[in-house]
Amino acid sequence: MAQDVKSDLNFGDQYSAWVNERHITDTEEDVYVEQIKSLGYAIIEDNYDASDLKFIRKNIDKIYARQVDEIGGEHHLTEIGDANIARQLLAYDDFFLDCATNEKVLGIVRRLMGDYFVLYQQTANLHKPGVVHTTHPWHRDLTFWHYTSSRPLAMTALHVIDDYTDDCALKILPATHLREDFPSNAYVDNNAVKVSAKAGTIIVFNSMMFHRAPYNYSNEVKRSMPHFYTMHLIRQEISLPRILGGKWSHDPFLRRFLGYDIMSQDSVVDWRLEKLSNKRKTLKAH
Numbered sequence: 001m002a003q004d005v006k007s008d009l010n011f012g013d014q015y016s017a018w019v020n021e022r023h024i025t026d027t028e029e030d031v032y033v034e035q036i037k038s039l040g041y042a043i044i045e046d047n048y049d050a051s052d053l054k055f056i057r058k059n060i061d062k063i064y065a066r067q068v069d070e071i072g073g074e075h076h077l078t079e080i081g082d083a084n085i086a087r088q089l090l091a092y093d094d095f096f097l098d099c100a101t102n103e104k105v106l107g108i109v110r111r112l113m114g115d116y117f118v119l120y121q122q123t124a125n126l127h128k129p130g131v132v133h134t135t136h137p138w139h140r141d142l143t144f145w146h147y148t149s150s151r152p153l154a155m156t157a158l159h160v161i162d163d164y165t166d167d168c169a170l171k172i173l174p175a176t177h178l179r180e181d182f183p184s185n186a187y188v189d190n191n192a193v194k195v196s197a198k199a200g201t202i203i204v205f206n207s208m209m210f211h212r213a214p215y216n217y218s219n220e221v222k223r224s225m226p227h228f229y230t231m232h233l234i235r236q237e238i239s240l241p242r243i244l245g246g247k248w249s250h251d252p253f254l255r256r257f258l259g260y261d262i263m264s265q266d267s268v269v270d271w272r273l274e275k276l277s278n279k280r281k282t283l284k285a286h
């Protein structure tokens, strides 16, 4: 029979711990940041209402159809492993700039990466029923990179646009941003986690955390919008400034964010002329 233990000590609290140092969180953002640092990811729910989601779905499909036309047919995209991916959405509709500058996401990115980060790409994945997609294998969003770093080289914000229910949940390997190689099969078996998410959820993660998109066994298209934020020394593969042609460059934050300040130039003269016309700093004699 259990007996009452008389004591002034209280070990019953779920947070009691033999420690000298304890991490304290005050805000929701602190909680996300702590979890991303240790596990690699955080989940932010309810970012879009039904009409936003409807608009986004319609426009992802429209932009993808337009991009298929631009390249001369989907078979060309299949040939280069780029089928069912729409790219640089904000260049096609201003609404997507709001998605890319979601304040909750940027707050987290700033805390983890510092002030100078760039929107590397804004894409949309269309996971069609029964159709293989290049995001299905395990990967890092900085694909084929095998490094660790003291702060993230890149962060991903995956905006879930259609419900990723249990049978088609994103799979992740928590904490793998802290190791260089891809883990063993046994590790994958023992540690893979399914992340089910309702439409409107944003999953923010260190881009070096291994993850894979779900194979779609349902009867509906499952869309998501991955946003990639990178350190400024990582050049955009598709130049947003060249697509946008000066749009939003008057805004100091957007100029940096969209990559106007890190454009590759064709010659030394061009590079210097660009610096003269777009001064980043004032040099003063000391």
Ligand SMILES: [Fe+2]
Residues within 6 Å of the ligand: 135, 139, 140, 141, 211, 226
């Ligand atoms: Fe990915």
